[in-house]
Amino acid sequence: MPHDSDAYRKAAQEDRCAPRTRLTIPATLRASGGRAFQSVVHDLSISGFSAASINRMHDGQMCWLTLPGLEALRAEVVWWDNCVVGCAFSELLSPIVHDNILQRYSNIGTYRPAT
Numbered sequence: 001m002p003h004d005s006d007a008y009r010k011a012a013q014e015d016r017c018a019p020r021t022r023l024t025i026p027a028t029l030r031a032s033g034g035r036a037f038q039s040v041v042h043d044l045s046i047s048g049f050s051a052a053s054i055n056r057m058h059d060g061q062m063c064w065l066t067l068p069g070l071e072a073l074r075a076e077v078v079w080w081d082n083c084v085v086g087c088a089f090s091e092l093l094s095p096i097v098h099d100n101i102l103q104r105y106s107n108i109g110t111y112r113p114a115t
Helices: 002-014 095-105
Strands: 021-031 037-044 048-052 062-066 073-081 084-089
Touching: 021 095, 037 095, 048 073, 062 084
Parallel strands: none
Antiparallel strands: 021 037, 021 062, 037 048, 048 084, 062 073, 073 084
C-alpha cells in the first residue's frame, strides 16, 4: 500500500483545489516516538499544514497536531526546512472544521466562496 500513501502525499502538496490559508494558530506538535512541543501553524488546508518545528523531522515520519479545542490530528511529514515542517493529514480535515478554524483565527470569514 505504499503507492497509495505516495499518491496522497503528492496530491496533498500539489493539488491546490484546497487552498492553503496563511494564519497563526498556537498548537502542539508531537512526532512519533517523541515528546509534544509548542508550535505555531503557519498555513492550513483540508489536506495539510505547515508549522514551526524546533525538532528536526523527517519525510514519512508520523506526527500529531493538536489545535485548541480539537483532538489530535494525525499527519505525515512531507518536508522539513529550517525549523518549519510541512505535513499531510492522514485523513482530510472536514470542511466544516476547517471553516470554523479559519473563522476563529483569521479575518477572512468563510473558507468557501458562495456559488
